[in-house]
Amino acid sequence: MAISLSIASLNATPQTREASLATAWCAERLAGVYEAAAPTMAIAVTATRHADVVEAHVRVQGTFRCACSRCAEPVELAVDAEFDHHFVGPGQLDAGDGLEGDDVGLNDDPDVSEHDGAQIELDELCIEHAILALPDVPLCDEDCKGLCPRCGINRNTETCSCDLSEDRASPWAKLAQLRVQKD
Ligand SMILES: [Zn+2]
Numbered sequence: 001m002a003i004s005l006s007i008a009s010l011n012a013t014p015q016t017r018e019a020s021l022a023t024a025w026c027a028e029r030l031a032g033v034y035e036a037a038a039p040t041m042a043i044a045v046t047a048t049r050h051a052d053v054v055e056a057h058v059r060v061q062g063t064f065r066c067a068c069s070r071c072a073e074p075v076e077l078a079v080d081a082e083f084d085h086h087f088v089g090p091g092q093l094d095a096g097d098g099l100e101g102d103d104v105g106l107n108d109d110p111d112v113s114e115h116d117g118a119q120i121e122l123d124e125l126c127i128e129h130a131i132l133a134l135p136d137v138p139l140c141d142e143d144c145k146g147l148c149p150r151c152g153i154n155r156n157t158e159t160c161s162c163d164l165s166e167d168r169a170s171p172w173a174k175l176a177q178l179r180v181q182k183d
């Protein structure tokens with residue numbers, strides 16, 4: 001299941017590989033917010049190699065389920081993320097350190113890492129990018145009205161007669177009372 005590319009099999013001609021990753025593994029790392037809605041994520045990798053440097057273009061597609069952060073209704077989110085990653089030869093990331101001049105450390109670039117000279121493993125990168133593509137605050141709809149803070153009904157589908165202006169005013173009303181008491 002792991003997505004690995006053999007360095008020796010790559011060359012200047014782009015090669016595409018397709019694979020799948022267990023969505024559950026990714027969902028596990030999302031701290032219980034997301035659940036896997038499909039058993040696998042589809043991965044497509046196009047890679048080229050020039051000397052020691054491997055350039056990979058990766059597409060990750062999967063589906064996750066979660067609860068809307070405002071109304072708690074179930075939401076299904078499709079992930080379709082693409083990213084580019086460069087792999088340099090063993091020891092090359094450190095080689096740039098300590099050199100003078102305009103050298104921008106490769107170490108600082110999250111899209112560059114080292115390969116071990118034999119294989120490139122893509123699982124972790126695919127999962128990281130799938131996670132990055134998911135929102136921190138998932139919503140069923142941008143305009144989700146959420147739940148009524150008073151009676152708890154879903155304000156997208158029902159209406160209630162709760163007077164919420166009173167809730168909003170209360171901190172000030174209390175403050176005014178305090179002032180009156182002090183005087
Ligand atoms: Zn919602």
Ligand SMILES: [Zn+2]
Binds near residue numbers: 152
């Ligand atoms: Zn209400």
